[in-house]
Amino acid sequence: MKATLRIKLATVRVDTDRSLRDIIQALEGLQVAGAEEAGSARALIYELGTDTDADFAVIETQMRTEPLEHLFLVAPNPTPGILMRAIKMGVREFFSLPLNEDEIGAALARLRDAAPPPAADIAHKSGQVLHIIGSKGGVGTTTVAVNLAAALTAEHRGLKVALVDMNTLFGDIPLFLDLKSKFHWGEITKNINRLDDTFLTNILEPHSSGIKVLTSPAHLNGHTAPTPEIMDRLLGLMRTMFDFVIVDGGQSTDDTCLRVLQLSEAVLLVSVLSLPCLANTNKLLKSLTSLGYTSRDKIRVVINRYLKKSDVSLTDAEEGISQKPFWVVPNDYRSSMSAINQGKPLVDLAPRAAITESFRGMARALVPNEQPAPRKRGFFSLGARG
Ligand SMILES: Nc1ncnc2c1ncn2[C@@H]1O[C@H](COP(=O)(O)OP(=O)(O)OP(=O)(O)O)[C@@H](O)[C@H]1O
Ligand SMILES: [Mg+2]
Structure with missing residues (x-):
């Protein structure tokens, strides 16, 4: 059964409000959104008053900032000018006064029957969400996310991999992959109730490696930030479309990031062999698990920029964080910097470098080759769909 579709009412006349409520209440699967539920409404019925300029400004803001997907307008005698503006705004239908209950009932029933199901109705499939977080700024979180994604597609042809930039402003991924993305996060947050696989496919930017990227806005212009609820819906859908979603x-x-952590099959916590960084790694390991966001076995520590001759050894690190690092990525400033400057993943830029082999190895560890897709979820059972 489909979930109830909520409709927000913004009326001028009491009679209009009463009639619309009666019509909606008579229809199964539709509901008027209460004041506290306004943020979950997917359609807006707006009655124009005498100041139509002000009305259109309010409508435009609401459609942009709330997850509203469909617009209906009510007006006594819409002039051709008003009709044109309404059409440009994507109005679904115009209801003139006096209201024709049958006509409105039929229009709303059509909306209900055509609306795609919300996230809760989407069947979850077996894609894995890998959340990459840094124990400090600049430790190589983006380097790991981008190059692991590229190594996964290089090691396992046919694997569907998406890369999501949760640095939701000025994220670096377009730079790392030389992408000029037409769309970004703002499209998702603005249109969350239109989100389905077709919509998402149009928003994601394809990279030549086959990775599909959700980039962050490159400039400030009032985008709504993603919320935990948006992440539920987005990652729920992405799992059905991809084998791996690297965040x-x-x-x-x-x-929002803590919600992603809860939704992830595994968390890669990136650190380097420095005392402040390892201290942070330790604090994160303890607090994220004691607060119940994830379990210790899901968090894997990646030591990046590893140098054999460092003051802090791997054994010191292991003792300090009471956990064996999952992976060690060697220090290679030259290759990693050139990769960024040329906007290429390491598998393309320096295919034979040790750092590249390290990322390939990490990809193989995540998807053991030639193994059937395991049924059980869990870090060590991460596998490609068959
Ligand atoms: N294994 C490595 N060896 C040498 N240099 C590296 C390595 N990994 C990353 N770097 C360098 O460290 C710098 C920061 O990397 P990156 O942008 O990936 O870090 P970040 O943690 O995502 O940073 P931010 O906090 O700004 O998002 C870059 O100049 C990159 O080239
Ligand atoms: Mg980064």
Whole structure:
């Protein structure tokens, strides 16, 4: 059964409000959104008053900032000018006064029957979400996210891999992959209720390696930030479309990133062999698990920029964080910097470098070759769909 579709009412006349409520209440699967539910409404019925300029400004803001997907307008005698503006705004239908209950009932029933199901109705398939977070800024979180994604597609042809930039402003992924993305996060947050696989496919930017990228806005212009609820819906859908969803989580521990952590099959916590960084790694390991966001066995520590002759050894690190690092990526400033400057993943830029082999090895560890897709979820059972 489909979930109830909520409709927000913004009326001028009491009679209009009453009639619309009666019509909606008579229709199964539709509901008027209460004041506290306004943020979950997917359609807006707006009655124009005498100041139509102000009305259109309000409508435009609401459609942009709320997850509203469909617009209906009510007006006594819409002039051709008003009709044109309404059409440009994507109005679905115009209801003139006095209201024709049958006509409105039929229009709303059509909306209900055509609306795609919300996230809760989408069957979850077996894609894996890998959340990459840094124990500090600049430790190589984006380097790991981008190059692991590229290594996964290089090691396992046919594997569907997506890369999501959770640094939701000025993220670096377009730079790392030389992408000029037409769309970004703002499209998702603005249109969350239109989100389905077709919509998402249009928003994601394809890279020549086959990776599909959700980039962050490159400039400030009032985009709504993703919320935990948006992540539920987005990652729920992405799991049905991809084998791996690699999330560059940066250093954020806001509610949205914590939700991604909860939704992830595995978390790669990137650190380097320095005392401040290892101290942070330790604090993160303890707090994220004691607060119940994830379990210890899901968090894997990646030591990046490893140099054999460093003051802090791998054994010191292991003792300090009470956990064996999952992977060690060698230090290679030259290759990693050239890769960024040329906008290429390491598998393309320096296919024979040790750092590239390290990322390939990490990809193989995540998807053991030639093994049937395991049924059980869990870090060590991460596998490609068959
Ligand atoms: N294994 C490595 N060896 C040498 N240099 C590296 C390595 N990994 C990353 N770097 C370098 O470290 C710098 C920071 O890398 P990156 O942007 O991936 O870090 P980040 O943690 O995502 O940073 P930010 O906090 O700004 O998002 C870059 O100049 C990159 O080339
Ligand atoms: Mg980064």
